[in-house]
Amino acid sequence: MELREIIPDRIGFGTAPLGNMFRAVPDDQARATVQAAWDAGIRYFDTGPLYGAGLAELRLGEVLSRQPRDAYVLSTKVGRVILDEEETGARDLGEKGTLFEYGRKNKIVHEWTADATERSIEGSLQRLGVDRIDILWVHDIAQDFHGDVWLQKFEEARTGAFRVLSRLRDEGVIKAWGVGVNRTEPIEITLALEEPRPDGFLLAGRYTLLDHAHALQRLLPMAAEQGVGMVIGGPYSSGVLAGGTHFEYADASPEIIEKVRRLREITDRHGVSIKAAALQFSLAHPVTVAVVPGATKPSRIAEDLAALEEKVPVDFWADLRRSGLVSPQAPLPEGA
Template identity: 65%
Template sequence: MALKDILPGKLGFGAAPLGNMFRDIPEAEAQATVEAAWDDGIRYFDNAPFYGAGLAEIRMGQALAGKPRGDYVISTKVGRIVLEEIDEDARDNGEKGDVFAHGRPNKVANDYSEDATYRSIEDSLKRLKTDYIDIAFVHDVAQDFYGDEWLDVFENARKGAFRALDRMRDEGVIKAWGLGVNRVEPIELLLNLDEPRPDAFLLAGRYTLLDHDRALQRVTPMVAERGLGIVVGGPYSSGALVGGPNFEYAPATPAILAKVAAIKAIADAHGISMKAAGLQFALANPAVAAVIPGASRPGRIAEDSRALAERIPADFWRELREAGLVNPAAPLPISD
């Protein structure tokens, strides 16, 4: 089944902030944020055990309890098992650092085996208070987490998680599966394998207004040609695009800040919000089925909806291209 046939709309909800990403979010605020997304018509919710050691899934399960299950779509991820043991040591999260330092203190075991994949899905079902998962992504089999060992991790996942999810999809347990990563190389590698057969990808931070060259050159054409689909996570590049201090989970470099300032100057001249530019740029690519900005405050949800509907004149995109701020080959939104 094509990803666009599974997803209920182009705007979804990225649940990483619900895992206390960067800050300790009060429970009431987390619950109100999911409720605001529901009230705004959002019906696609993405999650992962990694987000706060299960905290994001627990909170989402509580927030969606009582909602008609057939009315919304959930994706979550496999590759991490949340244990009951408390983690006394500092976690090695690769380039993601201590992004979930305020999450639950439970140990998280990295395990991409077949047995762990089944267990991961079962554990997620309990935390999310649901009886099925629509889409399962294999999480973080990439350089940003495993460094030079990522190919070994990928091979373990190919023999374990990929085959398990392929079987679960064919048996109707899930509707689709793929990779959930912050790098394009694992997607490119999987697309060039004969087996197994993924349906979709979640690509975080790699097809954004600030960073899209590699994805454009190496994966989006193949994804579109094969009738698959990409969910774009982190469309605001960890907040840098919309004035935040972070890019890719770390303080933004002077070069990134300069690029943001250059884009914003053109956006301001046209009266365009940076959120609108970011969301609409990502969705203009035919390989992209949806965007899932994260939110931890209820007011952010309405901002995202307005940004998606905002009219952006063709001159804005033309000026970005002339200034060398977008790749010349990048599909751009069709404007009046």
């Protein structure tokens, strides 16, 4: 089943920040944020065991488990099994070692075998308090977490997680599966496989106003040719496009800060919010099914929905193109 047939709306809610990414978020604030998303009509929610060692799933489940299960679409991820025992040393998360230092201390087993995939799904169902998951993403089989051995992890997933998820889809246990990563190469390799065939992908941070040229070279044309949809995660580039200081899950470099300044010059000149520019840019590509910005405050939900509906003048996109801040190959919103 294609992602467009499963995901009901163009915007969803990403829960990585609810895993205490970068900072501790009070439980009541996290709960209120999820509730605000629900009350605003958002019906697609994405989460994952990695986010705070299960914390994001627990927080999301606290709200969603009280709602009719047929009323929303839920995706989570496989590749991490959360144990009851606590981690005693430093976490090994590759380039993102301190990303969830404020999350739960539970030990995380990083494994993409068939057995680990089954255990990962079972743990997610328990934390979420639901009886089924709609979409499962094979999480982080990429260079940013595994360095030079990432292809070994990919092969582990290909012979393990990929086959388990294909079987579960064929049995009707889940509706779809795919790969969820912060790099383009694992998706490109997956698209080139004869089997198994995923239903779509979650691409985080690689198709944003700040970072999109590489994805346009090979990945997105491949996806378009095969008719495969993408969910775009991290449309605000880890927050730097929404007033934050992080890019690619770390402190933004002077070069990135300067690029954001130039973008804001153009948005200010046209009276356009930078959130609107960011969301509408990511959604303009034909393969994009939905964007899933994250939030830790209820007010951010209203901002995101307003940005989605904001009327952006055609002249803005033309100005942005002339500035060289967007690739000549990047599709712009209709009419631009």
